[in-house]
Amino acid sequence: MKKYIATRITTMLGVLMITLLITIALVGSNMDVILKQGIIFQVRSEITENPAIAQSFSSVDEFDEFIQNQIDQRIQVLGLDEPWYSPQRIGVTMYKIMLLDFGNATFLTSDKGSSDVKDILFEKLPRTVLLFTTATIITSIIGIFLGAFSSNKIGSKIDRITSSFAIISSSFPVWWIGMLMIFLFSFTWQIFPARATPDIPSSDPVYLVSLLYHMALPLITIVIIGFGSWAYLVRNFMVGIMQEDFITAKKTIGVKQKKIIYTHALKNAAPPIVTILALSLSGSLGGAIITEAVFDWPGMGRLYFEAITVMDLPVIIGATYLLTVFFLISIFIADLLYGYFDPRVRTGQ
Numbered sequence: 001m002k003k004y005i006a007t008r009i010t011t012m013l014g015v016l017m018i019t020l021l022i023t024i025a026l027v028g029s030n031m032d033v034i035l036k037q038g039i040i041f042q043v044r045s046e047i048t049e050n051p052a053i054a055q056s057f058s059s060v061d062e063f064d065e066f067i068q069n070q071i072d073q074r075i076q077v078l079g080l081d082e083p084w085y086s087p088q089r090i091g092v093t094m095y096k097i098m099l100l101d102f103g104n105a106t107f108l109t110s111d112k113g114s115s116d117v118k119d120i121l122f123e124k125l126p127r128t129v130l131l132f133t134t135a136t137i138i139t140s141i142i143g144i145f146l147g148a149f150s151s152n153k154i155g156s157k158i159d160r161i162t163s164s165f166a167i168i169s170s171s172f173p174v175w176w177i178g179m180l181m182i183f184l185f186s187f188t189w190q191i192f193p194a195r196a197t198p199d200i201p202s203s204d205p206v207y208l209v210s211l212l213y214h215m216a217l218p219l220i221t222i223v224i225i226g227f228g229s230w231a232y233l234v235r236n237f238m239v240g241i242m243q244e245d246f247i248t249a250k251k252t253i254g255v256k257q258k259k260i261i262y263t264h265a266l267k268n269a270a271p272p273i274v275t276i277l278a279l280s281l282s283g284s285l286g287g288a289i290i291t292e293a294v295f296d297w298p299g300m301g302r303l304y305f306e307a308i309t310v311m312d313l314p315v316i317i318g319a320t321y322l323l324t325v326f327f328l329i330s331i332f333i334a335d336l337l338y339g340y341f342d343p344r345v346r347t348g349q
Contacts, residue, residue, distance in 0.1 A: 008335050012328045019324045020094050027313050028084035034106055034313055035080055043070045102318035107310045108303070111202045117318040120303065123202075125322065128299030131215055132288065135222040136280050142223070143230020144273065148261050150231065151238030159235070166232035169225050178294035181221045192217040196295040218295040222288075233276065237269040244268075271337075278334030 047053050047067065057063040075081055082089050096102075102117035110120045150159045186194035196218050198210040241247065242265055250260050292301030300319060307315040 005336070008332055012332055016324060016328060017094070020097060020321065021090070023317055023320055024084075024090060024093055027317060030311075031313050031317075032080060032084050035078065035103075036075060038104075038106065039074045039078070039080075040071055043067060043074065097317065097321050100318075100322075102321075103314045105307075105315050106312045108306060108312050108315055111298075117314045120315060121300075121318050121322055124298065124300050124303045127211070127297065128292070128301065130211075131218060131297060131299060132222070133281060134215075135219050135226070136277070138219075139223050139226040139230055140273075140277055140280070142227040144234050144266070145262075146227070147231040147234025148238055148266050148269075150235045151242055151265075152257065152261055154239065162228065162231050162235065166228035169228040172225075173290075174221075174225060174288070175290050175294050177225055178218070178221055178291060181217055182295070185217055196292075196297040215297075218291065218297055221295075222291065230276075234269065234273060237272055238265055241265045241268050274337045275334050278330045278337075281330055 044067070053066075054063060057066065072081075079089060079092060084090075100118050102121075104115040105117050105120060108120060109115050110123045112119070112123075114120065146162060150156075150162045153159050182194050185191045193214055196214045198207060198214050200207055200210055204210075238261075242261075247260060247265060250264055251257075255264075289301040289305050291297070292299050293305050296302065300323070303315065304319055306312075307319065
């Protein structure tokens with residue numbers, strides 16, 4: 001088991017490094033331009049706020065030379081005088097990113113006004129975790145038990161309803177279902193607010209209660225869309241297991257049907273179910289950009305949408321790195337659980 005864990009950790013770190021290199025390669029040149037423009041803006045703003053600096057020069061040429069020197073010095077301090085693809089620049093950038101030092105956002109800020117990318121990310125991430133982890137857990141619980149129940153009644157009415165609902169719910173785009181839910185529950189019946197972003201500031205003591213209330217509609221929508229597919233997948237996993245000899249033996253010796261389904265058969269279907277659950281959780285941390293944009297949920301998905309819209313590269317890089325880390329951790333946990341449920345995986349048999 002130790003060798004199995006060490007191999008998975010090594011693979012995970014390798015994937016993380018490759019992801020960082022690809023991300024830096026894709027945005028490196030544009031990042032340099034943005035950082036240099038930020039330095040120029042910062043220097044000119046400092047001089048504008050302090051008129052005495054400009055008055056100390058006797059000519060315009062001397063003043064322009066002073067500004068250029070200030071810009072060049074700061075560019076050199078930050079290492080921007082070297083090309084972005086130089087080994088030193090790439091190494092320093094990767095080191096900073098691994099320490100969660102993403103710098104400052106170009107356009108976006110947190111609710112408290114901070115432009116530090118780390119502050120922005122850690123403000124949005126808990127909200128996405130709250131919504132999508134809750135939705136994934138509820139969806140998987142309903143889907144697992146409904147799928148397990150359907151697997152023992154192949155061809156029955158409940159089995160046909162489950163399969164049909166899974167196909168129908170998966171066929172509709174999320175944004176369409178979301179808009180329909182907003183129309184029904186926000187405008188027609190006026191049960192839930194149309195916007196999932198609370199109107200009160202995050203520093204308000206009742207902000208969490210308001211956030212949970214605003215979360216209800218997107219949560220219901222995600223569960224409705226997802227549990228049918230979960231039930232259908234679990235049903236297909238369980239159908240083959242229910243035909244195994246050990247299940248037939250359990251039935252022969254008089255073990256109760258419910259115990260066979262929810263204890264013996266479901267345990268043998270656990271490895272693929274755990275893998276799908278881990279992938280669903282890690283994927284949901286990305287925030288499902290369209291879902292959060294439709295409901296205006298203040299999480300990682302909407303942050304991604306806003307960052308891409310204004311091309312705020314530090315935020316895009318930071319969010320990509322953070323979500324990659326969470327994704328790899330989820331896969332690592334799934335691998336460990338898979339090895340626990342099926343010893344053949346960790347022994348390589």
